[in-house]
Amino acid sequence: AQTVTQSQPEMSVQEAETVTLSCTYDTSENNYYLFWYKQPPSRQMILVIRQEAYKQQNATENRFSVNFQKAAKSFSLKISDSQLGDTAMYFCAFMKPLEYGNKLVFGAGTILRVKS
Amino acid sequence: KAGVTQTPRYLIKTRGQQVTLSCSPISGHRSVSWYQQTPGQGLQFLFEYFSETQRNKGNFPGRFSGRQFSNSRSEMNVSTLELGDSALYLCASSWGAGQGKFVTEAFFGQGTRLTVV
Numbered sequence: 195a196q197t198v199t200q201s202q203p204e205m206s207v208q209e210a211e212t213v214t215l216s217c218t219y220d221t222s223e224n225n226y227y228l229f230w231y232k233q234p235p236s237r238q239m240i241l242v243i244r245q246e247a248y249k250q251q252n253a254t255e256n257r258f259s260v261n262f263q264k265a266a267k268s269f270s271l272k273i274s275d276s277q278l279g280d281t282a283m284y285f286c287a288f289m290k291p292l293e294y295g296n297k298l299v300f301g302a303g304t305i306l307r308v309k310s
Numbered sequence: 311k312a313g314v315t316q317t318p319r320y321l322i323k324t325r326g327q328q329v330t331l332s333c334s335p336i337s338g339h340r341s342v343s344w345y346q347q348t349p350g351q352g353l354q355f356l357f358e359y360f361s362e363t364q365r366n367k368g369n370f371p372g373r374f375s376g377r378q379f380s381n382s383r384s385e386m387n388v389s390t391l392e393l394g395d396s397a398l399y400l401c402a403s404s405w406g407a408g409q410g411k412f413v414t415e416a417f418f419g420q421g422t423r424l425t426v427v
Contacts, residue, residue: 298343300345
């Protein structure tokens with residue numbers, strides 16, 4: 195079974211600074227997808243970024259980028275120029291298509307607090 | 311385009327009762343997944359429906375069930391409620407089947423907060 199581990203329960207960062215959230219996963223599969231979701235106090239889960247395992251290039255979305263290390267099974271999220279609105283719980287998630295359909299396996303989450 | 315709509319937003323039930331939660335996916339999306347979120351267990355997958363068929367089921371007791379209608383709307387039902395069923399129940403919809411090139415983003419609703427007393 196696939197597992198996702200987020201080893202940082204809580205993190206804080208000053209506004210405008212950069213922060214990196216860690217995620218490792220365990221799978222024997224070769225074809226899979228990784229996601230970072232953000233859950234603000236409103237509880238609405240929002241997709242931040244996705245990475246296809248077959249792509250070597252790291253995904254980027256504006257201030258958000260990932261460092262995908264397939265051999266190490268590591269998928270960290272870097273937030274640049276942190277903003278107060280980035281304060282949220284961040285979840286790393288794994289999905290293996292074909293066999294499991296749209297099932298997402300989530301990590302425990304990291305609470306990120308951006309301070310002014 | 312309307313997002314994923316879950317109703318009701320909040321619910322208080324008594325132990326032993328049953329409850330039905332509803333999820334209306336984004337128009338055109340045929341996949342609906344359900345997740346339970348608790349402080350202790352985190353986010354756990356309940357089940358997924360695609361074109362009215364249950365494709366995956368998580369490790370939950372038979373008291374948890376669901377269905378999907380021809381218009382892709384989905385309901386989940388929990389019978390004989392227990393205190394431990396208190397949680398935020400999240401529904402997610404996706405356009406694709408989650409296979410091959412049809413791996414698409416999952417859009418989440420705002421959830422239903424269920425409290426069992």
